[in-house]
Amino acid sequence: MNDLWRGLSEAVRLIVSLDAALIEIVLRSLQVTVSAVLIASLIGLPLGALIAVNRFRFRRATIALLNALMGLPPVVVGLIVYILLSRSGPFGVLGLLFTPTAMIIAQVIIITPLIASIAHQAIRDLWAEYHDLLISLNTTKRQRMATLIWDSRRSLLTASLAGFGRAIGEVGAIMIVGGNIDHVTRVLTTAIALETGKGDFGLALGLGFILIALAIVINLTIHTISQTERGGRW
Amino acid sequence: MVSDLLPVTAKGAVVRKGGKTILGPIDLAISGKGTTIVMGPNGSGKTTLLRLLHGLDRARDGSVSWNGAREDAHAAQAFIFQTPKMMRRSVLDNIAYPLRVRGASRKQARIKAEDWATRIGLGDALNRDAQALSGGERQKLALARALVTEPAILFLDEPTTNLDGGSTREIEDILSQALDTGTRLIMATHDIGQARRLADEVIFIHRGTMSAHQRATAFFEAPASQSAAAYLRGDIVE
Numbered sequence: 001m002n003d004l005w006r007g008l009s010e011a012v013r014l015i016v017s018l019d020a021a022l023i024e025i026v027l028r029s030l031q032v033t034v035s036a037v038l039i040a041s042l043i044g045l046p047l048g049a050l051i052a053v054n055r056f057r058f059r060r061a062t063i064a065l066l067n068a069l070m071g072l073p074p075v076v077v078g079l080i081v082y083i084l085l086s087r088s089g090p091f092g093v094l095g096l097l098f099t100p101t102a103m104i105i106a107q108v109i110i111i112t113p114l115i116a117s118i119a120h121q122a123i124r125d126l127w128a129e130y131h132d133l134l135i136s137l138n139t140t141k142r143q144r145m146a147t148l149i150w151d152s153r154r155s156l157l158t159a160s161l162a163g164f165g166r167a168i169g170e171v172g173a174i175m176i177v178g179g180n181i182d183h184v185t186r187v188l189t190t191a192i193a194l195e196t197g198k199g200d201f202g203l204a205l206g207l208g209f210i211l212i213a214l215a216i217v218i219n220l221t222i223h224t225i226s227q228t229e230r231g232g233r234w
Numbered sequence: 235m236v237s238d239l240l241p242v243t244a245k246g247a248v249v250r251k252g253g254k255t256i257l258g259p260i261d262l263a264i265s266g267k268g269t270t271i272v273m274g275p276n277g278s279g280k281t282t283l284l285r286l287l288h289g290l291d292r293a294r295d296g297s298v299s300w301n302g303a304r305e306d307a308h309a310a311q312a313f314i315f316q317t318p319k320m321m322r323r324s325v326l327d328n329i330a331y332p333l334r335v336r337g338a339s340r341k342q343a344r345i346k347a348e349d350w351a352t353r354i355g356l357g358d359a360l361n362r363d364a365q366a367l368s369g370g371e372r373q374k375l376a377l378a379r380a381l382v383t384e385p386a387i388l389f390l391d392e393p394t395t396n397l398d399g400g401s402t403r404e405i406e407d408i409l410s411q412a413l414d415t416g417t418r419l420i421m422a423t424h425d426i427g428q429a430r431r432l433a434d435e436v437i438f439i440h441r442g443t444m445s446a447h448q449r450a451t452a453f454f455e456a457p458a459s460q461s462a463a464a465y466l467r468g469d470i471v472e
């Protein structure tokens with residue numbers, strides 16, 4: 001209990017004093033995660049729509065694979081990305097290991113299946129609803145996909161937010177590929193792991209509370225923005 | 235332009251679903267101007283016949299052919315579903331959608347859509363969410379969305395079921411205006427009075443087969459099948 005209180009007061013102290021180190025790692029957390037969510041959404045949302053609307057040979061297998069990939073252990077993803085990016089690996093020449101870019105790559109791999117899978121479900125349901133109408137109206141495949149994506153945009157936003165939630169709290173993969181280097185690749189989660197390892201539970205917890213608050217604030221903000229756009233229907 | 239697409243001909247056309255034959259074999263040709271009314275008891279296959287002609291259901295055996303390429307024929311048609319399908323958009327954007335699909339600019343499409351919404355009696359509901367409309371309002375929206383593209387052939391699957399007397403009249407007026415501009419109507423209905431008012435010819439479907447296809451005057455005087463006669467008398471036809 002004592003540790004929890006110390007954590008809370010530590011969090012308050014860090015925020016009130018606008019601690020420079022804190023601001024730096026919060027911003028880096030956001031930079032890495034938001035980039036990863038944007039890239040993963042650009043891949044995952046159309047992918048989900050494509051699988052929902054098109055009949056192709058390995059469709060069922062693709063869906064099964066996607067669902068399996070949702071449960072990828074981040075540590076393993078981190079390990080594989082590490083090997084690929086390490087000096088002797090195939091992409092070693094790019095020199096990306098222990099950079100924020102490497103962390104973004106790992107996170108994209110972790111959350112793209114999640115975003116694609118939720119998007120697929122949402123768009124499949126809407127497609128069942130719209131199917132006859134869109135066929136009757138002589139829409140092209142492209143038009144169908146665009147219509148379905150646009151009309152299910154609220155569910156797709158939820159898909160992206162789920163990806164955000166998973167990415168912002170992830171530590172295993174980015175610890176491996178980022179290395180938790182101060183001023184370079186240290187983010188909230190890796191800092192928490194570090195402070196916990198050092199036994200500074202107060203600071204670790206403080207950072208933890210800030211992480212949770214950050215996730216809540218971002219979710220609320222985005223929901224509020226999209227709500228006003230829809231006139232608060234849902 | 236109607237004469238370009240008609241006649242539509244079904245030759246031994248059969249529709250199967252869920253492992254059983256639900257329609258056919260149907261042999262039929264629809265041509266000329268005016269209104270074809272499709273009648274028959276619940277579950278007889280009216281919806282299936284309309285869907286077959288429009289191309290939403292495929293003939294498992296036999297064929298359906300339009301005078302010209304299937305794609306061209308399909309593009310000149312509109313279909314009003316028995317349960318209207320509302321997109322998750324405003325009333326205005328629902329009606330504008332078919333125009334947008336055909337390449338009209340957003341502005342153009344909206345101007346035309348607003349015009350149709352007003353004609354159909356939804357002028358006050360332009361910015362409302364279509365999915366929050368009542369059953370009757372949905373049917374009106376579906377009619378506006380179908381007519382906005384000025385289709386050569388319009389399929390209507392019981393378009394006035396949820397409407398009160400006044401709204402039914404309004405819609406029948408709009409349909410006769412569409413007829414005047416050359417639109418060909420093919421419409422399923424349960425309403426015998428409506429059939430008498432609108433029909434130029436009647437198709438009667440019973441248990442998945444067509445038991446009568448006659449000019450309207452002939453049909454209502456002397457229907458070509460016993461099931462049709464019983465149906466017109468108000469007997470229970472199964």
Ligand SMILES: Nc1ncnc2c1ncn2[C@@H]1O[C@H](COP(=O)(O)OP(=O)(O)OP(=O)(O)O)[C@@H](O)[C@H]1O
Binds near residue numbers: 251256275277278283
């Ligand atoms: N997907 C399907 N699978 C199995 N049976 C079907 C399917 N769709 C329709 N049917 C059956 O085909 C028959 C004809 O259906 P249809 O909808 O054409 O009837 P209808 O004449 O339009 O009836 P209603 O007046 O109730 O609208 C019905 O018995 C129906 O249960």
Ligand SMILES: [Mg+2]
Binds near residue numbers: 280391
């Ligand atoms: Mg029906």
